[in-house]
Amino acid sequence: MDAMAIVSIFVLAVFVGFEVVSKVSSTLHTPLMSGANAIHGVILVGAIIVADHSETTLELGLSVAAIILATINMIGGFVVTDRMLEMFKGNKKGADK
Amino acid sequence: MDAMAIVSIFVLAVFVGFEVVSKVSSTLHTPLMSGANAIHGVILVGAIIVADHSETTLELGLSVAAIILATINMIGGFVVTDRMLEMFKGNKKGADK
Amino acid sequence: MNRTMYDLIGLAAGVCFILALKGLSHPKTARRGNLIGALGATIATLVVFAYNAPLNNLGWIVGAIAVGSLIGVPAARRVQMTQMPQLVALFNGVGGGAAALVAIVEYLALGSDASTAVVIFTVFTVVVGCVSFSGSIITFLKLQELMTTRPVVFPGGRFVIAATLASVLGVSGWVVVALGTTPLLILAALSLLFGVLFVLPVGGADVPIVISLLNAFTGLTVAASGYVLDSTLLIIAGTLVGASGTILTRLMADAMGRSLFGTLFGAFTAKPQDASAAGEERPVRSGSPDDVAILLNYARRVVIVPGFGLAVAQAQHTVRELADLMISKGIDVAYGIHPVAGRMPGHMNVLLAEANVPYDQLAEMDEVNPTFGQTDVAIVIGANDVVNPAAQTTPGCPIYGMPILEVSNSANVIFLKRSMRPGFAGIENELLYDPKTMLLFGDAKASLTKVVSALKAL
Amino acid sequence: MNRTMYDLIGLAAGVCFILALKGLSHPKTARRGNLIGALGATIATLVVFAYNAPLNNLGWIVGAIAVGSLIGVPAARRVQMTQMPQLVALFNGVGGGAAALVAIVEYLALGSDASTAVVIFTVFTVVVGCVSFSGSIITFLKLQELMTTRPVVFPGGRFVIAATLASVLGVSGWVVVALGTTPLLILAALSLLFGVLFVLPVGGADVPIVISLLNAFTGLTVAASGYVLDSTLLIIAGTLVGASGTILTRLMADAMGRSLFGTLFGAFTAKPQDASAAGEERPVRSGSPDDVAILLNYARRVVIVPGFGLAVAQAQHTVRELADLMISKGIDVAYGIHPVAGRMPGHMNVLLAEANVPYDQLAEMDEVNPTFGQTDVAIVIGANDVVNPAAQTTPGCPIYGMPILEVSNSANVIFLKRSMRPGFAGIENELLYDPKTMLLFGDAKASLTKVVSALKAL
Numbered sequence A, B: 001m002d003a004m005a006i007v008s009i010f011v012l013a014v015f016v017g018f019e020v021v022s023k024v025s026s027t028l029h030t031p032l033m034s035g036a037n038a039i040h041g042v043i044l045v046g047a048i049i050v051a052d053h054s055e056t057t058l059e060l061g062l063s064v065a066a067i068i069l070a071t072i073n074m075i076g077g078f079v080v081t082d083r084m085l086e087m088f089k090g091n092k093k094g095a096d097k
Numbered sequence C, D: 001m002n003r004t005m006y007d008l009i010g011l012a013a014g015v016c017f018i019l020a021l022k023g024l025s026h027p028k029t030a031r032r033g034n035l036i037g038a039l040g041a042t043i044a045t046l047v048v049f050a051y052n053a054p055l056n057n058l059g060w061i062v063g064a065i066a067v068g069s070l071i072g073v074p075a076a077r078r079v080q081m082t083q084m085p086q087l088v089a090l091f092n093g094v095g096g097g098a099a100a101l102v103a104i105v106e107y108l109a110l111g112s113d114a115s116t117a118v119v120i121f122t123v124f125t126v127v128v129g130c131v132s133f134s135g136s137i138i139t140f141l142k143l144q145e146l147m148t149t150r151p152v153v154f155p156g157g158r159f160v161i162a163a164t165l166a167s168v169l170g171v172s173g174w175v176v177v178a179l180g181t182t183p184l185l186i187l188a189a190l191s192l193l194f195g196v197l198f199v200l201p202v203g204g205a206d207v208p209i210v211i212s213l214l215n216a217f218t219g220l221t222v223a224a225s226g227y228v229l230d231s232t233l234l235i236i237a238g239t240l241v242g243a244s245g246t247i248l249t250r251l252m253a254d255a256m257g258r259s260l261f262g263t264l265f266g267a268f269t270a271k272p273q274d275a276s277a278a279g280e281e282r283p284v285r286s287g288s289p290d291d292v293a294i295l296l297n298y299a300r301r302v303v304i305v306p307g308f309g310l311a312v313a314q315a316q317h318t319v320r321e322l323a324d325l326m327i328s329k330g331i332d333v334a335y336g337i338h339p340v341a342g343r344m345p346g347h348m349n350v351l352l353a354e355a356n357v358p359y360d361q362l363a364e365m366d367e368v369n370p371t372f373g374q375t376d377v378a379i380v381i382g383a384n385d386v387v388n389p390a391a392q393t394t395p396g397c398p399i400y401g402m403p404i405l406e407v408s409n410s411a412n413v414i415f416l417k418r419s420m421r422p423g424f425a426g427i428e429n430e431l432l433y434d435p436k437t438m439l440l441f442g443d444a445k446a447s448l449t450k451v452v453s454a455l456k457a458l
């Protein structure tokens, strides 16, 4: 994909990121952070790709480590976020506020 | 630019468009519509490009017509939007609401 | 200038457009937003000149731009505020037309090597551009009241529309497969026709919604041209307008209490309506300025309901004078502002702001409706549809479902209008015949002036 | 599976992430949003397997994923609510670490044909990934209170930091120019060091802000890897997190009344502070549960200010019992909720929701502060920093500038805490020595139970 396309995508994604969260209420700061944190766990995809390409044991070793860490980030992140939000069930009304 | 990039750009731009206006107050509906309307006047760029490439008189004639219309859309659009908004000066306080 | 540079500047222009829309959706930043948009457009235009320099047909191009400016700027400068919406409609139409023309030229220039995608997008632009063009013209005629603002529906109309749409699609397919000029022109003609038929059945309050929709359409055509002309800028700008336009259309529909679906497919579902013709012979209670003055003088609370007529009569200053006078007499005065009173959202706010009416006297529909019960006099100045009970009582009438200002709950209702003619939606207003209603005929400004002096005299 | 398919599915995953963030920022949709995010991540992972099938080292890959899950899931399931923020910090750290490792592998695999851009982005990822990793670990230690939560500042510290940063940049340049493994490892080491030094001087309330910032950093590294690995998905996902994370960091800083700049460059500007050591020998007025009960019994209005200690003591049900009891006695009761009371925003809302405290009894800071004037008793349960006047009176103290609950305006203040130890920010609270303050020492739950029975007895 040519550089220009990537720049455009980057710029647009920045705007989406800004706009989408700009109105979040302070009650949701932590869950939102935690969710976003889980999202960057997709680096797992990158880790898998490099593991696939690894030739040397060093490369493979590092890739495997990367996969483990990325998985922890991704799966753990989504689970803990869900648990945080679960706790809000209590006061839907509150949440609406 | 490859098709994939274009699709990505399109999708992201859709989200930006949605998010950016989703909170507009009804007082601004008309100016916003008018402003957006002026923005699509950039088809002028397209009109200029085809005029540049025109070989036959027919093509040139149509392109020239396109340029005229696009210019009306673009310049007229921005001017009229500005005039609409000018009228809000009166009640900033109101506008803030 | 190299390609990267060109693209980067194009992207910058795109960002300007994003910031423009962002700004335009907040009152404080709206004006700056519009200017940023204009900046972006300027950059975009200049960079094309720079990148493709020297342009062929440069003279023609510059000349055309000059002509366009000479038409567009004065039109935008001179137009009356009350006519801005139809001007916007017109501008949107020409934009669509421009997109269609560009696409036609592209089509003519298409080599047989053109990818199917390119052909499809070109044809798409021609069709939607034409629809947007002719449709906008009709909305213009409606708002400008050069034709009836009421839904134009003829028996079997919806079948005609369906047929037209079908043939548009059919011919499109044909045009994509068999490149050819004649089929394309037929297609354009059919699309123009469809645009007309699509908008004709739309009436009254729905018109601005349709303008917004066509505006979004035009945006999409621009995006499509961007694909064909390989211009990221056009893709971004067009998509932005398409997306934001769609949302905006929904927001407008909600604000006017209209179902978007009903509006869009009204064309297919609309049945001929027997909206009762205006001005029947039925008794009404009309009064003199003095009668009005007396009513007001002994009121504790008065709600002023301004409408399109106030704008026509340019009576904003006079109405303020009256309000101040009443306040000085210790009467509790409020203006009841309906979201779609007038001809553009915010029309009344703007109008009264001109007369520096204190903002805290303006009450939005939701605030004011509950208070009519305690209101002695509701004085309706050049408004009609926005207080028409038919919106609640008469299913199938053009404004049915639109939330209204429930003036009929107040002890007395006074209408200032020139005649028994109906309003924008072209439907009879039962409230005019209500025993608690008093009509003061004449131009709003003239009537108000009389009322003021009468009230002073008391 | 062909490339287009792969890319399209990737884009779909990207859209999931957008929708996830969108959902997460509205209470009603937050949970669904998170699930959509998880869905996107799953899709993204599966499609890599499908597209590159058959993967080399498949066994290793699957095994690693299994191990990761076996570590991550139980950790996330078991963690106490009060410890979630540090777990998030930890997860963020490992994410950064993963990005750095991926980049290192890429770097090792780089042919001499690699474009400068690719090299630069790779190095960028290594650096920022390492910073995010070590920095997050430190924040974890701070929140877990495995190390002091107070700013760690040593004389000349800021020069050390500046020097480290400089050398990081220097070595980066070197690594970009002269591809080589050793320099890269040096760079990684330096970056790790910088991460530590960057976070050490951050104290108290700023910790969560820094976590959010590092979170945004990690996002950017992911975007960079996306560029190197030519994966649109990674670019979009990474950029989204980077952008939203940045905004979120600012919002958090505002909510806690911190200057973002101060937080970021605190490292460079922080001077050793003489935050007075906890627990000096000064007279305080401590009371018995009965004293407290009596005060409450004759109060007309009581405001309960919960803090971290309430969570530690898990006294939410007991406090509700007390509140209900007071209400039954006709006392007007409200909970004053500080935005950063506890250890995560919304911590108190969540805690009290567990005890089904009626939502309308929860008053946010801005609502409740003006009412302390008419409040007879403010009962502060396991809160400290959020009511510490030092935030307003002592420039340069770690929480200076943070808006607080102004309990000192109420006629009486009661503190329920176990000792004279300070709170999270580790600073003395003058209010404890205020004559109008009464301290009830002991675990919040135990004390509350006693107060309830005493109050019942009256």
Ligand SMILES: NC(=O)c1ccc[n+]([C@@H]2O[C@H](COP(=O)([O-])OP(=O)(O)OC[C@H]3O[C@@H](n4cnc5c(N)ncnc54)[C@H](OP(=O)(O)O)[C@@H]3O)[C@@H](O)[C@H]2O)c1
Pocket (backbone or CB within 6 Å): C085, C204, C205, C206, C207, C208, C256, C306, C307, C308, C309, C310, C312, C313, C339, C340, C341, C342, C343, C344, C345, C346, C347, C381, C382, C383, C384, C385, C386, C387, C399, C416, C417, C418, C419, C420, C421, C422, C423, C424, C425, C442, C443, C444, C445
């Ligand atoms: N706000 C928007 O965005 C927008 C846009 C497009 C359409 N619309 C539609 O426009 C309508 C607005 O309702 P509305 O009540 O404000 O206006 P209206 O329903 O159009 O009624 C205006 C009334 O003012 C009277 N009038 C006209 N000129 C006058 C003058 N010089 N002096 C005194 N009276 C005068 C007319 O009666 P006479 O002729 O007898 O004097 C007419 O009954 C709604 O149907 C709305 O849906 C709104």
Ligand SMILES: NC(=O)c1ccc[n+]([C@@H]2O[C@H](COP(=O)([O-])OP(=O)(O)OC[C@H]3O[C@@H](n4cnc5c(N)ncnc54)[C@H](OP(=O)(O)O)[C@@H]3O)[C@@H](O)[C@H]2O)c1
Pocket (backbone or CB within 6 Å): D085, D204, D205, D206, D207, D208, D256, D306, D307, D308, D309, D310, D312, D313, D339, D340, D341, D342, D343, D344, D345, D346, D347, D381, D382, D383, D384, D385, D386, D387, D399, D416, D417, D418, D419, D420, D421, D422, D423, D424, D425, D442, D443, D444, D445
């Ligand atoms: N909300 C967030 O997002 C967030 C995140 C990270 C940091 N922070 C920071 O955390 C702090 C929150 O302020 P805060 O007032 O809620 O808490 P705090 O300032 O940390 O004070 C907690 C108090 O509770 C007492 N305590 C602890 N365990 C107790 C127990 N079992 N029974 C009774 N009392 C107990 C402690 O005193 P004893 O030890 O004497 O009992 C301590 O004084 C702020 O500095 C904030 O910036 C907030």
